[in-house]
Structure formats: C-alpha cells, structure tokens
Amino acid sequence: MNFGSDTTAPAHPLVLKAMARVNTGIEASYGADAVMVRLRETIGRAFETEDFDFWITASGTASNALALSCFCPPTGAILCHQEAHIERDERGAPEFFSGGGKLRLLPGYGAKIDPQAFLEAVRTNSPDFVHETPLHVLSLTNLTECGLAYRPEEISVYAEQAKAAGLVVHVDGARFANALVGTGAMPSALSWKAGVDVLTLGLTKTGAAGCEIIILFGEARAKFAELKVRAKRSGHMPPKMRFLAAQAEAMLTDSLWIRLAGQANLKARRLAEGFEARGYKLAYPREGNEVFVMLPPDVSERLKRAGAVFYAWPGGSSRFVCSWASSDEEADALLAAL
Amino acid sequence: MNFGSDTTAPAHPLVLKAMARVNTGIEASYGADAVMVRLRETIGRAFETEDFDFWITASGTASNALALSCFCPPTGAILCHQEAHIERDERGAPEFFSGGGKLRLLPGYGAKIDPQAFLEAVRTNSPDFVHETPLHVLSLTNLTECGLAYRPEEISVYAEQAKAAGLVVHVDGARFANALVGTGAMPSALSWKAGVDVLTLGLTKTGAAGCEIIILFGEARAKFAELKVRAKRSGHMPPKMRFLAAQAEAMLTDSLWIRLAGQANLKARRLAEGFEARGYKLAYPREGNEVFVMLPPDVSERLKRAGAVFYAWPGGSSRFVCSWASSDEEADALLAAL
C-alpha cells in the first residue's frame, strides 16, 4: 500500500531489457551513438513532427533546469506557479543553471496558473526597465502539482499570450504521459501544436529507470547547440548515452509510456472513486495518477497504522500517487483500511 | 580495432544484470534505498575503512565538479596539471559548480604535476591577500592524461605538502582501477592512506554503464551534507538511485573492477610491447590501459586506412586506449597493420 510517489516504483522490465539489448560492442560516446539516431525517429513519430531537437538526462530537475537556462538569462525571470516543482522541490536548480535568474510566482487553483494573474504579470512586464527583472519564460507543469491536467486549448491560450509578450513556453512534463491519458490528447496536441516551445518529457515516473527528454520544437531549436554545451558543462552528457537512449526508445515504442500511464491513471481512478464512494471529498478532481483527498486526522492515522504510505499536502489534503506498478489489490486494501 | 576511448566500450554484462536484479518492488527514492545501504559496506570493504561518505553520479565531469565545489569557494582556486581533464575536457564544469572558482595550472612531464612547480605554487600562495585568488584544492589525476600512474608514495608527498598549506587533496580517478593494477597498490594505499581527502572513483571507463563514485574520507566527510545538496541542485540526485548503486555494487563485488582494469591494462601492454618490438618509441611509459606511441605520419595513415581508430595527442604521439572489451585479436590485428 505504498502511494508515496511514483518515483519509488521499479522500472518496467522492457526498459531494462532495452538497455541490455544495446549493450553490444563499441558505440560512439557522448550522444553520437546509433541508438540516439534511432531514437530521433521514434520521438518524431510520437510527436508527429520532424521539426525538433532533443537531449536526455536521468533527472527531471536537470532536464527542467537545462531547458530553462537556455531561454532565461541570468538577468531574467521565469514565470511559474507558486507551487511549481521548479520552485518548491528542485533546490534552486533553475537559479543555479541560469546563473542567478529569478522565478516569478503566480497563484491559482490546483497549481494551475490563474489566468488573470498571468495576464497582469505579462501586462506589467517591463523588459526595458533596467531595475526590474523581466520575464523570459512561462513554465507550465502538466500534470500540475495538484494532479490537474492542462488541456490543449488551455495551453494554447497561455502560449499565445506569452508569445505576444516575447516569452518562451516551457512545459514541465514530469507526468506528461498521465496528462495525455487524462486529457485524451495526442502528444503533439499537448505540446508544439499548442504553442509549447520546449518540453521536459519525464519518463522516469512513468516507468523508466532514469530518463527525461528535453525536446526543443520549431524556433527553439536555435538553442540546441547551447543546450548540449550546458549539458556537458553540468555533467549531463555521460559517455555511454546509449543507455539513456535505450530507455527512451523502449518507453516510446508501441506506446509503452501511454499504456503505463494509463495503468497508473486507472489505479488512481479506482482510489478516487473508492474515496468518494466512502464519503471522502477530493481536494481536486482526479485527472491523472494522483489523488488528493480530504481525510480526517483519525482516518489518516488509521491508514498509516495499517501500513499505507502517502503524504500530507499543503492545503490539508492527503496525496496518493499511483504508478504503473500499483495494483488493484493495493488500492482495494487501502480502501478497505478506511 | 577501435582504440579511440574506453568510453565507447559496452558495460560489462554483470553490471546490467545487477541493475535488473534490483528492479523489484518499491524502493525509497533519492538515495535512501537498500542498495545504497549495502553499497556502503561494499565500498568500506574495498577501501578498508568505515570513515567515509559517498555519492554517485553517472558522469565523471559531474563527480569531479561536485567534489571540487565542496572544497573550493567561488573566490578560490584549484591547483591542477595544465592538461588535466578538469581543465581541458569538462567545458568549465569546475567553474560552473564552484560559482566562478579558478583553475591554476602547473606543467609537468606526462601530465604529472612537476614537484618543483607545485612547491613554488604552494609557497607563493597568499590566502590573506585580497586581490589574488588563493589555492584551496590540489587535484591530481590518476592515471594521468598521458597514462602514467601516481604511486602511493608520490601522492603522499604531494598530499603532505598540500595539507601543510591548508589545501584539500582531490584525485580524479576516472581510470583509478587501471592505476591500482598498474601500481599494484591497494585502493586504500592509493587514496586515504596517502592523504587523499576526496576521490572521484570512475567506474564507467572500467566497465559500468554510467557510475562515478565520489568518496569523502575522514575530515572531508564534514562536507557530505553539502555534497548532497549540491548533487540535488545540479540534477545529480535522480529518483531511482538504486540503478546507480547497483552498478557500483556489481563492479566492486568479487573485484570485478580490478579484473576488468587488469584485462584492459594487459591489452595495452600487448600493444605497447608490440609497438616497441617493431621499433616504434613510446612517448610515455605504459603504466595503465593507454599507450602513447610516436608514429610517423605514413604509418598513422596506414593504420587508419586499415580501420584502426585512435587519436592524435598533443606532443605528436598517437593515443591508443584499451578497454575491458578489447581483445587480443584486435591488438594483434592492429600490430599486423603496422
């Protein structure tokens, strides 16, 4: 009954098999290997475009910070939600990679950026006023930190306004596959077609061992050489890149990522419905693989004594995260323990 | 006949098997897993001490820079050889991680720091003179960039003088196992017993998929909390650390690292002896898994046409690197092509 985080799950066996399969003979190092070449096609098919470049790291923090640092100078700012992972949980990585850039924080229900606050921030942005730090990037998180999914049409609206103000649009997609399943959208619809310039496509929580792809779409590709330089400089260009590429290939082949995210979302739905059926109110609609439920202290205590693992969340709810490896039995055992 | 670099070799099968073996069930993330706990004992046995702390990354550049940044403030300098990997091949990673620290470069035969130049640098160091950047760390590379091995007694001399001047002693051990085999020294003798405070123990070139351990010995352990913070902040604390720990465990178990390095060294010896037997002079003694040989241009050209891969090196030699996966047949084919 461990619903603490999808980061504690094992990797899917196909991922490790893929790593073993590429472990043959000499391969060019630092990303010039054949697996990376093949992977390019795989990503292109998944996202229905050839107008992209990509890099891979083993860490979501690294991929977010690298992506952001290509578009936010040391003297600039990134606009994000006040509960965003890049603000709360990455120990200042964006500030480190950007050389001292700032995060500008916005409020909003369910860790979605409030549209009015966003418009106001963009409206009052003064890129030419030397004393203030101007905005360079809008960073959305999909799923949000409260498990909500931005839909393509929502992202389009933010992206259009952001671009009109000269901002680049980044999506932290640590749970992007869960958002795809939750919204029913295609990868292209939830990324470049909606105006996303750079996507951190997390696959680790979805089922990889450690694999987070940074994808630059369209004009953002102009930063690809810089992205690689920054990856090298920060130790995110390990010699045997084939083992990162193999993970990505395995996940994107035959829609494994979608299937695994679908499993996780299903378990979360089972949990969410179970909570509601027993009279417990959800703090936010369940749209991906996370359930935030309002539990009275004694119930929460009872669950913990029964061996359930989950976390208290800001705002008073309890967070339960399902992974590809969560089982119906675990979910039912938890609900039974209520 | 690929002798370009030991970074192009595959991982040893036992390494991938170990990764698959730990891929079962839920594990605490970010390094709090059971594999990391077991690994601590394994490292302790290999280095004959319990007075250490450690972290793992998948990149030598990252491990070097993280290690150095714990001991060199933004306002300080690291003393190293002018051909050191941290100066030449890591795209300013030490400067990035330290927040703008400097590398102070010393000359010396075979990429070993010249003892006189070292003494002079230490002697003229002025930590209290506000205009100059004072030394905080001595970084040695073992094997050096020219394939030479520092012996325990050599390191002791540098370390003693460094410490008398208040410097911390770091070893970049990207090919540490090759140095162990080359010198016949025990891991402890070539590290903490010789006065090394912090070791970047590379296992990737030796045979892992991507695994470089940072080991803090003795008083250097005071920086362990900071090391983890810096690892997190730079994206080198991926959630599923068990896959890094499993690689290290596999390599250090039953002396696999020593056996693989021994194989690589043997192939290099075969090459070196073959070159010399055919009248080609070595640029430096062969002490590890690298051979630097003076080849006339036409011979070099002939080898390349025959399919051999190797690199021209500063100073006019040609560098041939053997890995655990190099075969006698490859070596003999190369020699035959001479």
Next chain:
Amino acid sequence: MNFGSDTTAPAHPLVLKAMARVNTGIEASYGADAVMVRLRETIGRAFETEDFDFWITASGTASNALALSCFCPPTGAILCHQEAHIERDERGAPEFFSGGGKLRLLPGYGAKIDPQAFLEAVRTNSPDFVHETPLHVLSLTNLTECGLAYRPEEISVYAEQAKAAGLVVHVDGARFANALVGTGAMPSALSWKAGVDVLTLGLTKTGAAGCEIIILFGEARAKFAELKVRAKRSGHMPPKMRFLAAQAEAMLTDSLWIRLAGQANLKARRLAEGFEARGYKLAYPREGNEVFVMLPPDVSERLKRAGAVFYAWPGGSSRFVCSWASSDEEADALLAAL
C-alpha cells in the same frame, strides 16, 4: 516641485568639502587609508559600540547584495517582503552576488512583513530537507517601501524569532536615518540592540554623493574577511577609498545625517498634513520622508501639468519623496496646485 525620489537630490555641500579635504598627498589604497581608520571611530560613536566591522560602497544595491551574500549560500534563501527593494528594484543583484540564492517573499501591510506569515515561514523551514531551499537570512527594510518605520521593539520580535530559527538578521537601511528620526530611536536601538546582525546604512539618499556603509555587528564580524573578498571580486574595492570614507565621515559628524533626514521628514510632514487638510487620504501613515496619498486621476493629472514630479505606486496611491534639499516653497507650491 520634484518629489520623484531622494536619489535625484544633490549631495550636501559638507560632503563634497570633506572629499576635497582628504584630497592631500599619498594615502594607502583599497581601504587601508587614514580616513577609514578615523571613520571607524566615528561609526563606533554613532552606534555606541566597538563590536563591529564595516565596508563602504557607492551603491545601495551593491551594499545590500554584498551583505546578503556573506550570509546566504547559493543553496539558501533570504526571507523578505514581496515589495522589498532587493526583490523589486535591484535586478537580481542578491541572486547574482549569492551565486543563485533565492528570495522568499512574504506579504504584509505597508511593505512590513506580516508577523503571522513570518512565523509560518520560519516554522515550516526545513534546513535538512535536501529538495527545498532553506532560509538563511531575514531581511527587513527600514523605512519600508511604503514609507513606514519599524520600531526597535518590533525589530526585536522579528530578530528573536529569526535567530531562534538560525537566521541572520539584515536591515536594508537605505532610509535608515529617516527611520531614526521617525521613530526617535537611537542608531544602536534600531540596529544591534534590537538584534540586527548586518545593516546596510544608506547615506546617499540622506545627502551623500554615493556612500552606503555595510556594518557587521557582533558575531556577524566573523564574515568581515569574506565581505572584503566579495567587495574586491565585485569591483567594490576601488583604489581611492578615502573619497568614500570622507563622505561617511562628513555625514556622521555632528549628526549631519540626522539633521538632513530630519529636514526631509519635516517637508514630508508638511506635504502629508497639506494633503489631509485638503481632504486627500494617505495610503499609509507618514513616518519618514515619503508620502503616499490617494489622488483622483484628474488631480494627479493637474499636478503633473503644473510641473510636479512624483510616481504612481502599486495599490493606486501616488508617492511623493522629500529630500534634504526639498524646500517649504516647493511643498507649498505643490499643495497650492492641488
């Protein structure tokens, strides 16, 4: 009728005279001059202590950032008001000087930090949780950005709680003298006696040409050597420091700083009372040399047409700042133009 900012005022003639007076003969450079030695005594008398160290720069942004960077590591955070000058008007200087530290923002009336929000921030601070950025410094601004003055007993409360949580207490005193006059407190009472560890004592707005003293009190003196190193490294250790020291000496001699701040506060009071007498509501009580008044758009427009200079402020008020050089005639002309 220029009430735009006290930064636009000239320097007091005594300040320039003092600079001319020290312009005789050879003086040791980089702060080792005789004027700096004398100044130490002058500061000591003004603040009734010998337990301090100090440095001077010509810029408040520099002095704030230098002070903060000695106490907030790259991996840490500074707690301040969301409207603080260090957040809004210094173009990311604290982030730059600290190497990527963060500012954590708190709300509060009149740009004073809300006591409850402060307690909550301190209570939830987790210095040992590697993913979050922990607090290292509390920075108060006195006068605040809305012209309010913290009183000694208020600062004591914040300082006590901050220190209990391991935070260092900084005061941005760009208008410290105005706060002294406004509260009637002694310099010691509004600084070290109230628990302030490091004070940025601004004298430029008060009447200097460019002179902002960083004062480290008590245990904070342990950072004095680092402060000088950081000053040097950031270009804030110009060779002829005597010209900075002479300004400070002139200002602190015979209470010139207090007298000039008193003049400025009096003019602001004249303005404030004039506004209120004419039925215009102040947005905040007038406690220093700034007046924030709610003016209908047509009145604001009329004033501007009449030649008055002042700025619209967040929240809808208009800000009028008086300097030592503001005259009763200017104030009366402005009020007449209402």
Next chain:
Amino acid sequence: MNFGSDTTAPAHPLVLKAMARVNTGIEASYGADAVMVRLRETIGRAFETEDFDFWITASGTASNALALSCFCPPTGAILCHQEAHIERDERGAPEFFSGGGKLRLLPGYGAKIDPQAFLEAVRTNSPDFVHETPLHVLSLTNLTECGLAYRPEEISVYAEQAKAAGLVVHVDGARFANALVGTGAMPSALSWKAGVDVLTLGLTKTGAAGCEIIILFGEARAKFAELKVRAKRSGHMPPKMRFLAAQAEAMLTDSLWIRLAGQANLKARRLAEGFEARGYKLAYPREGNEVFVMLPPDVSERLKRAGAVFYAWPGGSSRFVCSWASSDEEADALLAAL
C-alpha cells in the same frame, strides 16, 4: 619617495572642483543626468567618433569585468597574458561577472602576449567541440603589467587575427593615457582605429578620484543595453551618476588626462635615466609611468631604509610607479639615496 602605485595619489584638484560644480539642484538619477549627456560629446571629441556607447564605474576591476562579461558567455574563455591584471589582481572578477567563464593564459616578454603563442591559441580554437571551452575575447593590457606600451600597428595585427577567428577585442586601459603619451598615438589610433571593440579607459590612476569608462565601439554597441543591465545588477549604477560623469568630463577636458599622464611619464623617465646613469639595468624599456629596474638586494634595502616605497616584481626587478603627483624632488631624492 612613494613610488608604490599610482593608486595612492590624490585626485587632481580640477576633478574635485568638477564634482562640486555639478552639485546643484535636482538631476535625473542612474545615468540619465545632463552631465552624462555632455560627457558623451566630450568622449566623442577625444576619440574622434560618434559610433560608441559608454558607461562609468569607480573601479577598474568592475569596468574590466563588466566589459568582458558582455562578450564572454559562462561557457566561453577570454584570452589574455598570464600576468594580466584580470588574471592576477582582480580576485576572479571576470569569472564572477561572466558566470564562470575561463581565462586562457598566454606567455610573452614584458607582459605582452607572444604573437606565436597567440596564433597557436587561435588556430587550435574549436568553437564547436562541446568538451572544450572556446575563445570569445582577446584582452590586451595597455600599458602592460611590465610598463610596456602596445603601439597602434601592433594592436591592429592582434585585432585582425582575433576577429578573423570570431573574437572580440578588449583593451584593459588602466594606464591608457600613459600609453598614449608613451606611443604618441591618438586615442582613436590606439582604440577603434586599431580594431579595439571595447576599451576600459582608466582615469583613476591618471588623476581622477574613481572613474573608469567602459567604451563600446562600433558593432560592440549592440551590447550596450546588456552592459547597463549588468552594471545595475552588480551595483555599478549608483543613483547620483553625475559625480562619476563630472570626473570623466574634467579629465577629458583640455586634455587634462594627457597632461597628467605626461607628467607621470616624465617623472618615470627621470627615474629610469637616473637608474641607468648609475649603472642599474632596466628589466624592461620604460615606455610609460612605470620603471622596472634590477637592483641588488643591498641597494634595495638601502632605498627602503631611506624611506622609499616600491615593490619587488616577479622576475627579480623592482617596480617604481610615478603618478601625476610625483615630483622631481622625490625622484631626485630616490636617486640620491642609491
């Protein structure tokens, strides 16, 4: 008999008079004042061009680092002499301002960059090789740290080769006026006409209180907005800029800078000729206001006992620096004490 440094001299009285003269009434702050406007014309006349932008700081370290940081990214390198002030005496300021850029050091007689070493560095520069840090800027110092002057035709050769390799050309002109007098060249000839893109024009050593102009010529002007942002962010945009501008104006008016540098050079010539007449060999030709002479230890000791102030220099010589305030009497007294 103080020949320690031209930084210990007072400011010329006309400089302080100019500061007092601009101390009247309200002036726009942060560089938008009328003195800055006038100064633009003054600089234009002095350098015979209108194709430039400029900023002023009170510190040569700041002006050098700001200038360099506009042209060298965190991932790039600056080529300079191994004895350059930016390497030896600025406590890592270029690394700090650039966010971790590197200095690449070249040898050469008299602190002039060796032409062959320069060509080799430029020839082996690999901007597209991700592992190495590529060159972005060439920084020359004029006068050099050994008191030699680059002539216009020398600078032209370096600049042409640098530009062909894509490098920007910077001159650290802390003693630029002394170089002008020493070479007899016009300011334009020793800067933009010779291919210099950005000049740090030091006036403090020449006779100002604290005034170092950064001048961007021609295409380098594209970085002017960034330069101001970096100045603000580093605390080098103090509010009352008029006092910096007034110094520059005084120095550049009626060729005061040239006359003061001429005086200093003359005193140095007197010293140099005196040394040589007494049989002491100069370590380098005297071309500006600095004399480097080989003194036997007993002579050096005798001078010090007689009250002379000067410094031992790397290479065994003794350095004597003359300023605008040095007198013939002092020079003669020193020579008499020999």
